[in-house]
Amino acid sequence: MLNWFDQYGSKDLPWQQDTTAYRVWLSEVMLQQTQVKTVIPYFEKFTQRFPTVNQLADSSEDEVLHLWTGLGYYARARNLHKAAKIVTEQYNAELPATQDELEALPGIGRSTAGAILAIAYHEPASILDGNVKRVLARYKGIEGWPGQKSVADKLWEITEALSPQLRIADYTQAIMDMGATLCVRSKPRCEECPFETDCYARQRDALASLPGKKPKTIIPVRSTTMLIIESNTGEFLLHKRPSQGLWGGLWSFPECSEPEIGNKLLDLCIAEDAKKTQLPTFRHTFTHFHLDISPLVVKSDSKHQTNVISESESSLWYSTEKPQEIGLTRPVTKILAQLKETGKFV
Ligand code: SF4
Structure with a gap:
């Protein structure tokens, strides 16, 4: 050796x-x-x-x-x-x-x-x-x-x-x-x-069987809608996740576990004339479950209304031009890169 x-x-x-x-x-x-x-x-x-x-x-x-x-x-x-x-x-x-x-x-x-x-x-x-x-x-x-x-x-x-x-x-x-x-x-x-x-x-020609494989387990699938809210100055609203649990301490898009709740939040917070774009759903896999993420990109002309959901200390407007030094979840980096690549900022 x-x-x-x-x-x-x-x-x-x-x-x-x-x-x-x-x-x-x-x-x-x-x-x-x-x-x-x-x-x-x-x-x-x-x-x-x-x-x-x-x-x-x-x-x-x-x-x-x-x-x-x-x-x-x-x-x-x-x-x-x-x-x-x-x-x-x-x-x-x-x-x-x-x-x-x-x-x-x-x-x-x-x-x-x-x-x-x-x-x-x-x-x-x-x-x-x-x-x-x-x-x-x-x-x-x-x-x-x-x-x-x-x-x-x-x-x-x-x-x-x-x-x-x-x-x-x-x-x-x-x-x-x-x-x-x-x-x-x-x-x-x-x-x-x-x-x-x-x-x-x-x-002994046993390369295929050694080491033994992990027994297959079927993991559940969950789904969520992520709200990609873009301010009228081109920044994105992020929330800090609690330090314990999934993506602990990282910053992510506000999220609703069911699509209709997401829409209610939008109705409440975003101006009626807000432009909305639904991006394709994609899957993020954790060790113990799959998460199907539907990103809904929203741009409101009124920052006042989007501020309604950004007043807590654990929220910030994230600038892609001058990124703040914070940890981002994988879906955030993925969605922002996708939006940049396709020029699909609404
Ligand atoms: S299986 Fe691994 S340890 Fe054995 S001969 Fe091949 S490379 Fe070497």
Whole structure:
């Protein structure tokens, strides 16, 4: 593994330069469910703005979510921010160097703690992220879906037994690289893999069945109407979502769960001569349900009337010319980009 790493492993990633526990932590959190090439620009913007834990702790949640916009899974950003405050207050702005203390911080699980210990502190520790699960399930022939506890337990035993005492940082990076470049989900590049001759899946032609798939579940479909209200000065009304729950702390269009309620709100708030354009419905999928979104674009000639629904502190008029530094939900960025592209501002 280390010979392979010396020749082919990644050594120039931004978080491999000026390696600190903070930078390793940030990269590990960003890399959860996200590919390296997507993470790089976010990591660079984030570390330019918040080069240290203290600076992250001192920022507002809006600033953090703004820099996270587009990366998804926003609980990661909120937890990072919360954990930065704890690290600053309780650990003098240095990430702790024990598994238990790291795992006690919001958003840091067993594998992320292991990665921080191994890569930043060169402590013997193990990781088991999605890529490593795939490599080990194939190499050792561990059947079953790795999301299942009994399967994950077996994989943890294996990853711990394989982790070396020496060069733990390089080994940890190496196994992550292997999963990201050779032992990929479909069409793994086994002929280039240093473990080809003793890999269970390769030798027994079991690549298609390892690792085991997640059992299929049918998730419900919900629907909503989003009101894209454009002021007479070309700004869009956004509401801040409660910090707990779906899209917590992000800014989104006012929304009605049923189309007729949306229309009532419009009748109440928008001048009769308001121009309305219904955009095509599209689907946004969360882990536990699909949301079918019908965007209704409205422009009122009277800002006075639109102000009726924008007086609360958790509302603002968003300027696409001079965007405020806030976190936006995916549908907001998608709809605004679509409107811009098609010139369909009403
Ligand atoms: S031989 Fe193929 S399946 Fe086995 S570990 Fe290497 S890349 Fe993965």
